[in-house]
Amino acid sequence: MSDSAPSGESKTRMPHFDIKIMGPAIALVLLCILGYVLNPAFVSEGNITNLLTRSSFIGIIAVGATFVITAGGIDLSVGSMAAVIAGIMIIVMNSAVGTFGTGVTTVLIGAGCSVILGLGAGWINGFLTTKGKIEAFIVTLGTMGIYRSLVTYFADGGTLSLDFAIRGTYRPIYYDSFAGLPVPVWMFILVSAVGWILLNRTAFGRYCMAIGSNEAVAKYSAINVDRIKTMTYVIQGLCVSLATIIYVPRLGSASSSTGVLWELEAIAAVIIGGTVLKGGYGRVGGTILGALILTTIGNILNFTDLISNYLNGTMQGLIIIIAVWLQRGEWGRSKRIKKAE
Amino acid sequence: MSDSAPSGESKTRMPHFDIKIMGPAIALVLLCILGYVLNPAFVSEGNITNLLTRSSFIGIIAVGATFVITAGGIDLSVGSMAAVIAGIMIIVMNSAVGTFGTGVTTVLIGAGCSVILGLGAGWINGFLTTKGKIEAFIVTLGTMGIYRSLVTYFADGGTLSLDFAIRGTYRPIYYDSFAGLPVPVWMFILVSAVGWILLNRTAFGRYCMAIGSNEAVAKYSAINVDRIKTMTYVIQGLCVSLATIIYVPRLGSASSSTGVLWELEAIAAVIIGGTVLKGGYGRVGGTILGALILTTIGNILNFTDLISNYLNGTMQGLIIIIAVWLQRGEWGRSKRIKKAE
Amino acid sequence: MQGQSDSVPILAADRISKSFGSVPVLFSVSFDIRGGEVHALIGENGAGKSTLMKILSGIHEPTSGSIRLDGRNVDLPPNGQAEALGIVLIHQELNLAEQLTVEENFFLGRELTRNGLLDRAKMSTSVREHLQAIGLDISPDDRISDLSIAEKQMVEIVKAISRNARVLIMDEPTAVLTEAETALLFKQIERLKQQGVAIVFVSHKLAEVKAIADQITILRDGQLIATKPAQELTPDAMAQMMVGRELSDLFPPLIEPDIDAERVLQVQGLFAKGVHNISFELRQGEILGFAGLVGAGRTAVFEAICGISQMDGGDVRLKGQPVHFSSVAAARDAGMVYLTKDRKEKGLLLKQQMGINLTLLSLPKFVRHHLLNARQERDALERAIRRFDIRVRDHGVLAGDMSGGNQQKLLLAKVMEADPAIVIIDEPTRGIDVGTKQQIYHFIAALATEGVSIVLISSEMPEMIGMCHRVAVMREGRITGILTGDDINENEIVRYAAGLKKAGDDERLSA
């Protein structure tokens, strides 16, 4: 939670700013080169497609997290929320099969249910944070535990599986491509585009940054701080529900281990992308790159057996730290910064 | 990360302040009453002792986390750090048995090694955050992954076990009592007392609060910001190593699942205790109560089979949220606050 | 425009009282604002001016009393929503989001949109036009955190002016402005007046008040003292009504330091970011002024010397010994401290209490056996409150809740707590009332007599002229001249500051 970044930025703004914009992109390119060197199959079309599709889940969730964090909040519940929404979707669709058959209607009912749950869960987080005046960390830590245990409960500790009859109808949402890109990737692109516009081109986005930057200023500017903050959690919930809609057809199941640690991944993607954890400055574009970087690291580690499996976590940790360090552009600049201060 | 608390505090300061001091204590008392109602054995001496002893681990770690968070940082690596320190301690003690026998010397070597590792690991986090200018969240997320995978590596995917020969010597550290209280509780009391003095009665503690409040002001006030921030991570590391020293004799082993989620528990204890997540305001006393509250919730849930095991997480989440809400003292005061603003 | 003053007031406060918790701050104050009129509000620090202004713009709710808008009783909506009613407030505390750009702040809360999206081109153009209209060289894309305080204040002013207010309330808009910028502001005020806007102007600069105001209201300790037409009051009369006693000379008599006094600070060829080849000397007991336009680099010089920022080259000697402070602590331990001009961002911890702020810089002094000595700290607070006449009704108040002037006094006290031998004070009297200013000037003079060496950085010309033994003038990062004796006058300073004259022009100057 160092705010060295923004303060550094404030001093030697122009060059630093550029590096901040470019940083995550450079880190991603370096990673891809590393992947290619380790194993040329890394750049095969199939692998790139896999990579993009996998990034979609975390990416979509992280776009939502960008809003929450920009407005100075945090949401730890997203992984559990995804699990419980997936679980309920499956239950609902399985029981809808009886009435509505195995057609598109049932899938739409499932998706609608997911969206409603996502919005509702997000609203609960927002309401408790703003009106209940409880720290976002505590609220979402609490709901994280609640959702996780609810999905375990619904699944009776095991796995909720989507009725095989409906899978055929739903499968294409994950497995089919459109114009060369899998549907989840399109969804990711869509969410990113909307998210980018919302954050950078609407009053709402500015309000998020203003609130994250200085709540009092936002308040005195006649901004309804509580409403905007709640909205960020609702957006986060919506993003989780969209991610869940493309997640469920993949394996057609949900269990208590679904979405474990997605919250940390999503937050990490946001921060790697250059958004400031303490709020006030958010970048959807960076978040997208952050999600791609995280997925690529995992992917690269599956592509090599140079290091012990047990050390995967070490590699992952090191690469994340190095990637962020590289993208901060602090190398060789420490002197200049010091001077500027 | 709502900073409603401090701003609320600033407005109607005196009464609110009192509630903040008293809040966690009231929440704990209510929990104890709940425990007693559910099962009178809750207040048996044996159970109270167990409860205190258990709180010691998280409590000691959370005292360290109070410093980090007060100074505006965050440390996600504590759980993994505990695991890897425990692992290395065990390896070191096992190999020391050959040379130094099974006596106190070996245990002391293990403890010394733990302290050195804790200080070192904390320093690394601090260094990367301050000199590397990487967000604390990313740094400690990275080291969290690294330490976790290192312990898996050392244990070769399994469990590292303390030589049975040395266990007899080491066991008393966890299992024995002194003046009616188990040794870990004494350790907790000691760490808390030192922590309290450090935070509230020394220049260092004052500096932590100043840095968490406003780094620029701290810098202009002749505070070596980087050094103090690094120190908070070093203290956190020391606390982790002390917790590990009393943890190892309890189970005599370490594995990749040791200390999982301790970071969240420790941070939760700190926040429940009234420290502000964004920094600038810290309370060791509150942290201690926070740790006790968390442990008591788990304990109470072991005491009753009224609800499905699968719903434990739900209860835990609800109780945490309610406890914090109660201690914020916001109930029935929303009107007054609005006016005061 | 004078004729309009007998029309119905646009906004009127009727017997307003206000308490924070149990602490009363305003006592039954009435106040009228009419269209086309500038109504000045003056009073000592902590008199309740800002509080009254916040009540008139809906930020605070009065404890009792009523507010009338166009003759009708209203409950003003909270949180700046009163802007919709045409009431715009320029906060004394800068009210800008630091991480946002000028344009983003400018339109915060009332963004222009087209089809639901921000019309950035239009907003940007509008901001640029407004900035240019007043003559400011700031880009709409600049981040607030990159601007100087004066620039921030100008952005606030321009932002408020652009809002087409019926009532424009300005709480000490000129405190951080130079005379040139103040002139710009006054031109705008005149223009708005012509348009029938009602303007409330809060300031401690009584000459300004005299120049711009039509009506003047004086507050003392939360009580309404008088409302009078400006013609009837001289600055001296205002000062007297404010403080309730006769004020003697503002500036104490200057006692020349011993000509052989030790040269405690010698700077030769200093380079740092934004400053080039700075050389000067400071003698013991001397008050050396640093004058110049905003951004001339005065602050930068001393931030580099005191270890706050990096020095790129040059030689600094303290009592003849070469020194290179790598940290503020090192400078402090060597007896040199710097008082920042930016009390909100760099000076005070706004969310902490007075006592914590007071001792922060000199904390090692309060350590006994590794522990902080609470009694000693409490004593220091009591002493500082007396010595600097800090007026708070509750010693536990958070720094951010103190009145602006009292914050400034607290900051001064904080720096003096370090018992410096050399003290650099940057804009020490910002937002300070005349009575207190006088105390501070006497205090500085007394320090100098005791042998403390002082560098006084100020944009207030009278301060330079009235206080300093010598004045160094800077322009664009260079010292253009060092004035002594009778040369310290407004004319000379301005000529050097504006670059019309350089040290080389006159050998006598290079002291």
Add this chain to the structure above:
Amino acid sequence: AYAQEKIKIGVSYPTPTHAWAAGMNWHAEAAAERLEALYPDIDIILVNSPDPSAQASALEDLVSVNQIDALVILPFESEPLTDPVLNVKKSGAFITVVDRGLSQPGIEDIYVAGNNPELGRVSAEYMKTRLKSGDNIVILRGIPTVIDTERFDAFMAEIEGSGINVLDHKHANWNRDDGFEVMQDFLSRFPDIDAVWAQDDDIAIGVVAALKQAGRDGDGMFVVGGAGMKETIKGIMDGETLIPIDVLYPPAMLATAMDVTVAKFKSNGPVAGRYILGATVITKENAESFYFPDSPF
């Protein structure tokens, strides 16, 4: 409100976080209900814990609060729980240990377990019957723990010398999502894979999804999972060729242990000793008898 005359049996096991454990939980709950109905004076307390140290805490609570007469425990891990179980033993309780043995012999009165090395060995044996020298397999392992290591080591020991190439092995954490992703990457990396040892039925589900996505599920490719998930067993009954067999790791072992422990209080004969449940290979022929459609697993 507690009836001292009742025989209290505490049952402690890890919180089910994957389907096999949920099956175990289901069988245990069913057994508890059945046994309590059968013997009114038996009180069974089921407690699950999310990690070893919580389980140690739960044991303390079972002794100090519930004052149990017997403990049935499936330890999270062997090492960390040895001492805590020893403490329970010292309180006088009868101890039944399930699945993961304690690291000190002689603490437990009864030991009931599946057989992890056997699971690995049997799986490798099956691989050898289907593959020839020079064929390629990949392995998806579980969560790095002793169980995983035992299974893996036994598998590798058995496959040794057969000429079958193990291309690589990665951890898929007994998780469907990880199984899917790791398999996707294996498929991108290795153009020729003849069989997959997924070690666990959950991973196998992810593996199969990845194979189908890549269209590489034909040509006699097959996947061997393990543990005995009902869907897998159903598939085997129906003649599925992609997952032709399953290796049982009985989810009912905790229930079995509870039965045996109750028998200690209710039967006349002495009850003690070790019950090792085999790693049965489930094939189309015997699948029916391992199929429990109501179990979550």
